Amino acid sequence: MTSGNGVAVGQDGWLYWVGRAREVETFYGDTATSRRVLDRWARLIDRRARRLDGLGITHLHTVVPDKLAVYPDRLGRPFPGVADPPAARLARMLACRNPAPMVDLLAPLRSARDDEPVYLRTDTHWTYRGYLIAYRALCEALAAPVAEHVFAGTRAQERFTFDLGEKLKPAVGEDYVAYDFPRRAERVDANALVHVRESGQAVRARGLFVGSRVVLRNPQAPDPRRLVLFGDSYIYNPGARLTAMFAETFAEVHAIWSANIDWAYVEAVRPDVLIFEIAERFLRQVPTDRIRIDAFADARARRASRLTLRERLGRWLR
Template sequence: MSLLLAFRRWWAILFVAVLSLPAIGHFLPDLPAPMRTVVAPEARWWEEANKRMDPYLNNTFGFRGAVLAAHGAYVRFIGAPRGPSVLRGTDGSLFYTGDHALEQSVGQLLRPALVGEFVDWVISLKREIEPWGGRLVVVIAPNAQTIQFDHLPDYARRQMKRPTEYDLLDADLAKAGIAHADLRPPLLAAKAAGPVYWRFDTHWNQRGALIGFNAALAAVGRADLEINPDEALGPPEPRTDGDLVRLTGNGTTEPADVQYPVKPPVAVGAASLTPLPGITQARSPRFPFPPLAFETGHPGPRIMVIGDSFTYGLWKDYLAYRSSAFVWTHHLFCRGDPAPIARFKPEILIVAAAERLFPCPLKVPEWAESEVRR
C-alpha cells in the first residue's frame, strides 16, 4: 500500500512539523527561562557525544522557556516538592536564584514594561508629597549576583549582557526627573575594605545597608545626615546563620560568615521610641513585614521608607538615629496604599526596593495578596 495515500501524507507532514519545532524554536520569541548552565559543547564532543554533548543540548533546545514554565506549572499543580533556589559560587558563597535574580543581574532578562510601571508608580508617590514640599529618592538594593559578580560560576559570567534592568531603571528615572542613588558603584568600591553582602544570605550586611542609607540621604540633598561607619558599626563578628543556609537545609555556615553589629549611640533601644498610632494599618498575622511608625524624641526630619526585607530590620537603627519620626512600610510590589504618606507627611520619602523585586509584577506572592489595596 502506497505511503502517498492522502491521509498518510497529512500524517507525514504533521510528523515532520512536530520534529521541526525544536529547531524553529531557536528563532522565535520565548518565555524567560532559568540561566543556561552550559553555553558550549565540551572539546572533542564527538568522541563521547552522550557525555560531552548532551549537557549542551539540554540547555539549548527550542522553546526552552515555555517547556520549563510548563514543567514548573505542572509541579505546582501536583504539589510536588521543589528544589531550593540556591546557586553555589566559586568561593562557596550562596546566591538566591528565585524571581529570576541571576538572569536579571547578568542582563539575560529585560522587562522594560515592568520597569516602566515601577517608574510610573514612583511618579505617583512623588505627587503625593509635593503639597508639603517633601522630597523623594529611589534606591535599589542590588542583587548579591550584581555586586558579587566575580564569585558567580563561569557559565553565568560568560553570559553577561548590557543593558540590565538596573540600567534601564537608572535611565528611566533620570528622564522622569526622579532622584536616584545608583548603589552599584559605592558598594563595589566598598568591597575592597570588607564584605558588604553576607555569603550565605540573600541580603547585604549592616555595612552594605549603611552604604545604601547614606547614599539615599546624599541623593535627596541631605548629606549632612549621613552616618559615619566608624561611629555606627562595631568590629566584624562571626555569623553562623543565613536564610540561604536554611533554604538548603543545612544548620550553620562553614566557614562562618561576617557581620558588623550596630553599636551605640546609633543602636537606638526600643524603649526610647514612641509608637505613632493611626499612620499605618495592621497587617495579617501571616504577613512577615508589619509596618513601623515611631517618634524618636530628638530633632531631625520626618523620614518614610517604602521598602522590603533589605531595609526592614537593617535600617531601623539608622532611621531612628537620624529622624524625629520615621515610618517603614512594605512596597507591596507597586500596589501599596498611599494613604499613610498623607497621614505621616514625610519630609523625605525613600523608595528602597531590592533589585529582583522592583519590577512591578503581574501577580504578587501569596503572602501579600490579602494586603494589596484592590
C-alpha cells in the same frame, strides 16, 4: 552549580539566589519581559513623584542591587545582565522621562566590595558595612547628616545560618561580624502585625513581615524632619538595618514593610521626606499602590491568631 531550591553555589562558598525556574535570569537580561516590567516601573515612579511633588514632600527611590551585580565574579560562571542590571536600566528610563530622584547604590557598593565584604556569603543581604554605605549614600542624597555613632558600634563575631545557606542540604552556616550602636531613638508605635509576631505565639512568625509598621522618635536627632520609609527586609527595624540607622538621623521615622505606597497614610502623616526602597530581585512584580497598611496588617494578624489557636487545639487533642 544550582540547587533545586534556586540557590547557585559559587566560588569559596558564595551563594546566590537565581530562582527555581530561571526567572531571575529571564528578568536580569535585557529581554522583552524585563523591558516591559521596567517600563511599568518607570511610569509608576513618575506618577509617584508627581503626586509627592504636589504634596510638597521630598522623595527618592532606590533599588538594592542584587549580589549578582556586585560580586558576579564569585558566581564562577557568566550570568546575563550583570554588567547592566535592571536597576541601572530603570534609572536610565526614568532620566529620559522625568528626573525623579533615584539614588544609585550599585556604584558605591561595587567600589567598596574588595576592601571588606558588603554582602554576606550565604545570604542575599548586606553585611554591616553594606548597610553603612547605603545609609551614607541616602543621607547624602537628602542633605541629611549621618549620625557618627552609627559608625562606631560594638562588634562581635557570631555564627548563623542565613536564608540561602539554610536552603541547602546540609544547611551551611556563616561566621560574620555582628554590630550594634547606641540607640537614642525609641519605638513609640507599632501595628497589630508587629505585636502578633513579637508575641512569639504566631505559628509562622517568620513570614509575618509584609504589612509591618513601626514609628520611632528621637528627640536628639540632628535632622528635625519626619521620614516615611517604604521598603522590605533591608529597611526593617530589628537589628542594625536602615530603619534603625535613619532613626538616629531623623527626629521621626515611620517604617513600613510594603512595596505598595499607602497614600492615605502618607497624606495623614504628611512627612517631610519619603524614601521607597526595593530589592532588585523584587522588581519583577510591579505594585499597584492600592493598600491600607494597618487594615492589611490587622487582617494578617487575625489570620495568624486563628492559626495559633488551631495549632494549640491540635496539640491538645493529640
